[in-house]
Amino acid sequence: MAENKRRIEKTNDFTPIFDEKGLIPCIAASAQTGEILMLAWMNAEALARTLETGEAHYWSRSRRELWHKGAASGAKQKIIEILTDCDQDCLLLKVEVQGDAEATCHTGRESCFYRALEIQGDAKTVRLKFIDP
Amino acid sequence: MAENKRRIEKTNDFTPIFDEKGLIPCIAASAQTGEILMLAWMNAEALARTLETGEAHYWSRSRRELWHKGAASGAKQKIIEILTDCDQDCLLLKVEVQGDAEATCHTGRESCFYRALEIQGDAKTVRLKFIDP
Numbered sequence: 001m002a003e004n005k006r007r008i009e010k011t012n013d014f015t016p017i018f019d020e021k022g023l024i025p026c027i028a029a030s031a032q033t034g035e036i037l038m039l040a041w042m043n044a045e046a047l048a049r050t051l052e053t054g055e056a057h058y059w060s061r062s063r064r065e066l067w068h069k070g071a072a073s074g075a076k077q078k079i080i081e082i083l084t085d086c087d088q089d090c091l092l093l094k095v096e097v098q099g100d101a102e103a104t105c106h107t108g109r110e111s112c113f114y115r116a117l118e119i120q121g122d123a124k125t126v127r128l129k130f131i132d133p
Numbered sequence: 134m135a136e137n138k139r140r141i142e143k144t145n146d147f148t149p150i151f152d153e154k155g156l157i158p159c160i161a162a163s164a165q166t167g168e169i170l171m172l173a174w175m176n177a178e179a180l181a182r183t184l185e186t187g188e189a190h191y192w193s194r195s196r197r198e199l200w201h202k203g204a205a206s207g208a209k210q211k212i213i214e215i216l217t218d219c220d221q222d223c224l225l226l227k228v229e230v231q232g233d234a235e236a237t238c239h240t241g242r243e244s245c246f247y248r249a250l251e252i253q254g255d256a257k258t259v260r261l262k263f264i265d266p
Contacts, residue, residue, distance in 0.1 A: 124181075
């Protein structure tokens with residue numbers, strides 16, 4: 001196991017590790033600004049479509065279907081670069097948001113990460129603060 | 134369900150959603166440079182320790198134990214800010230890497246994302262390219 005782990009870290013072979021549901025988490029970040037836009041999931045088919053088309057495809061866990069990001073909303077993600085992490089169980093997509101909309105998040109924001117934790121008093125009391133411009 | 138989803142997107146209440154294993158994925162990024170360092174997982178205890186101590190704690194899925202990041206390696210992560218995404222099933226930690234080491238990745242690199250996908254010919258043939266400086 002430890003030997004296999006070392007091999008995965010050092011290899012030039014791309015051997016993505018999907019979890020027991022057949023999914024791999026994918027961080028999408030803006031290739032231009034570096035802003036982290038969202039975390040989504042791919043299955044093998046979504047990854048294949050992404051590589052074939054150059055546009056991000058994910059697996060929608062809520063709708064249980066292949067999801068061509070932006071096909072409905074207008075905010076497509078053109079792939080600029082894809083990286084994998086040391087143990088190849090996560091992908092990082094550097095993307096250019098393209099199309100009729102700038103909003104990666106379905107709430108209309110550029111990023112899904114629009115709220116920060118605010119600790120009030122002790123660490124047990126946490127509220128969220130909206131950080132939109 | 135749809136109503137609950139909308140509530141989660143709009144609320145100031147912090148109600149992180151852990152998966153069926155009791156884990157939530159956490160992106161760690163440098164607060165200074167924005168570089169994405171790693172993806173790791175927290176359970177409720179790791180999140181509580183993180184909030185109490187101001188240093189990132191995760192759940193090590195391979196070792197099956199609470200993991201105070203950097204306690205062994207030296208590269209601790211001081212929490213600058215924590216954000217959550219629209220549906221509160223992912224966290225984004227903006228951290229300052231502190232301590233005796235700069236290497237977030239156990240391979241000795243600053244980031245776990247040190248290899249990029251190279252498509253050769255068709256999308257079925259993918260190799261990895263090391264992008265270390």
